[in-house]
Amino acid sequence: MNFKLSIFAIILSLNAFCQSNPSYEIYALKFGERTNKIPVSDAAVGATGSDSLNVCFMYWLLKGSNGKIILVDAGFTDDMKINPKFIAWSPPEQMLSKLNIKPEAVTDIILTHPHWDHIGGIDLYPNAQVWMQKEDYNYFVGEAWQKGGNKNGFNELDVLKIVNRNLNQKLKLVQGDDIEILPGIKVFTGSKHTYESQFVLVDSASDKVIIASDNAWFYYNINSLLPIPVTHDVKAYSKNLKRMKKMVTNMDLIIPGHDPLVFSKFPRVAVDVVKIK
Secondary structure, X not given: OOHHHHHHHHHHHHHHHHHHOOOEEEEEEEEEEEOOOEEHHHHOOOOOOOOEEOOEEEEEEEEEOOOOEEEEOOOOOHHHOOOOOOEEEXXXXXXXXXHOOOHHHOOEEEOOOOOHHHHOOHHHOOOOEEEEEHHHHHHHHOHHHOOXXXXXXXXXXXXXXXXXXXXXXXEEEXXXXXXXXXXXXXXXXXXXXXXXXXXXXXXXXXXXXXEEEOOOOOHHHHHHOOOOOOOOOHHHHHHHHHHHHHHOOOHHHEEEOOOOXXXXXXXXXXXXXXXXX
């Protein structure tokens, strides 16, 4: 092999390496909030005192160096007939325009769990491949609706949405813990917020970031290691909080599912949009 061919081979190898090891810009997008605060005791089992917490609704965007446009969770629509007296919100897909992204450009949606405020918006992104834990899917579409099942936070219309996604071969079922589903993106189970909820570990351009979603509602849960009341297994939830704290070097980079503090901890790039870094 001559010198020019050797250089060409090295360039091809470097390109292949870069393509298989992308990094991601990570954004949090807030599209709604509760109009009232909740007592800290409603957010953390075992919490004492009279503090209260604001609650917001958000999802997350991962913009990959490989061209991927990935959402973690999908927001919700008005299927639930939400009372504006309690929740003020706007259509979540409209937030993407602040980053010059159209809903049709979303390539993937990673669902952390199937509660209405996280799964309800999947049909807003028609071209996206949806990723969900297999056992969470099975419980959501099956046992949850049987006698004795736990369907709190579930919406019947969302069951139809995810089943249709499966019928249209737009659903990937993930089975297990510590699975790399896409280059630079791993999912982990263990908190039992729903039957088999998952959180997401992402290689960002600067550091590893955990998108906890409802595997931690607030930074309060992360700092105090106190579980939320909505879980199939309180001990498993607490154990998972400890696990997440060992996986990152900066506790702020564990991003909780409903804490407006996210939008003051990180650089603002638009109204209700911050870049996680």
